[in-house]
Amino acid sequence: MSWMRDSSLNWAQKFALKVIKTGKIPRHVAFIMDGNRRYAKKLHLTTSTDGHVHGFDKLAEALQWCLDIGIEEVTVYAFSIENFKRDESEVNALLELAREKFNKFMEESDELNKRGICIRMIGNWKLLPVDLQKSMADAMLMTRNNNKAFLNVAFAYTSRDEITESIRDIVDGVKRNELESNDITDDLIRRCMYSGKSSDPDLLVRTSGESRLSDFLLWQASTSIIYFTKTLWPEFTFWHLLAGVFYYQRHYQSMHSVKRSLHQFSSVMDDESFTKDLEQVRQTSNIAEIETSSKLATFSQRATEFLEKFDKRKYNQLVELSTIKV
Template sequence: MSWMRDNSLNWAQKFALNVIKTGKIPRHVAFIMDGNRRYAKKLHLNASSDGHIHGFDKLAEALQWCLDIGIAEVTVYAFSIENFKRSDDEVNALLELAREKFRKFMEEKDELNKRGVCIRMIGNWKLLPLDLQKCMADVMLLTKHNNKSFLNVAIAYTSRDEITESIREIVDGVKRNELEPNDITDNLIRRCMYSDKCTDPDLLVRTSGESRLSDFLLWQASTSIVYFTKTLWPEFTFWHFLGGMIYYQRHYQKMNSVKQSMHHFSNFIADGTLPNDLQQMRQTMETETSTKVDTFSQGATEFLEKFDKRKNNYLMELSNLKI
């Protein structure tokens, strides 16, 4: 099944879509695609593979809905590090499905580049088989210059692992005398994460009735609107998707106020200008409207340049492997 779908909405769906587009649309939506195994059991299918195949088909459909409504960036939780604890049959089936779908990206490279789709894989690559790492590197290098839309695939990922690895990278930088302790900020930690090139999600959708984040984008989703639905992922329809958009629009204004307050508070901390009077701080947060550009020290800037170069070299080495 192809990643690339054409718009197949009927007139009623198109009308509803146009109505929703008159309101605020999230720039970035993240999906926890839960319920594949329960769907397979419900239909008496092979729970180790068939449910996940149906889940991929739904993902391709959902990506087209996102494009139709104007969402520029999508992140999907494809494979958690915790999934390695499942049976060997299921883990092997999931990894083989990933190989198949990433190879499909390469087959559809002309269409991907035509549509300007940039694909990024985020996660702990060293936990994956080398041939799968090569497939991922090939896809990322193929699409890295595209900038019309972005698909982030979280594979061998948990948020705790991402934060831990970011801090470990920074600690190593201090040991190499590339960083000073004063260079370490929350933004530097963010820049050393697997998802450093991704924006924070505006809306996070979880299917299947579970009301938890399962260690997914915990840092990035601090101000995301979270939409839980009882629908199993393979049964997620266009109308469920629009339900998520309506939920986002209902809560956008309140969450945006929270986001602005957090931004201003971070600026106070970074500048060392935190007012002693809480009322003064509150008034400043309410009246300040300018957006501060994040800056790094010269040492931190050079450290990040080396960090980006190492990551790019790693992709090139994987892509050049003969497997």
């Protein structure tokens, strides 16, 4: 199945879409796609992996729905580090499915670039087979200059690991005398995370009836509106997504007030403008923008130079992985 779908909304869905667009639309939505194994059991499918295949098909649909609604960035929890603790046969099947789907990115490169979709893989790549790392690097390099929409795939990911690795990178910077202790801020830690180029999610959706975050985007979702639905992920529909967006619209004002209170220390009076500028900087590797922007002057000169080197190292790692012969 393809990652890319054409819009296929019926007249009722198009009408509902027009209504929902009269309200505030989240710029970034994150999904915990839970319920694939329960779906397989419910339908008496041969293996739990069959449930994950159905889950991928649903993801492709959901991505197109997000584009229809006007959601510019999507982050999906595809594979947790905790999943490695599952039965070996299931883990191997999931990794093989990932190989197939990530290779599909390359086959659809023309369409991805035509639509301006940027692919970002976030997670601890060291835990993955080299050939899978290469496929992920290829997809990221192929789409790195696109900026119309963003798809972040969290694979071999947990939030605790992400924060730990960010701090390790900063500690290494201190050891190399690229940073001093007083350069370390929460913004610097956030910028060094796997998801450092992404905005924080406005809305986080979890399916299957579980009411927990399962170590997903714990730092980034501190001010996100969280929507839980009992629907299993493969049974998720356009109407469930609209329900999540409507839930976001109902609670937007109260959460917006919380965000404004967090920025009281800033001289920036227009929080939406501040957030927009910050997101633009995080989506680009041009770190000089941080230094020159009066609104975003949160990094010292040393930290700015460190981030420039940090981004260059990460880019070089992608290039190195893409050249590996497998």
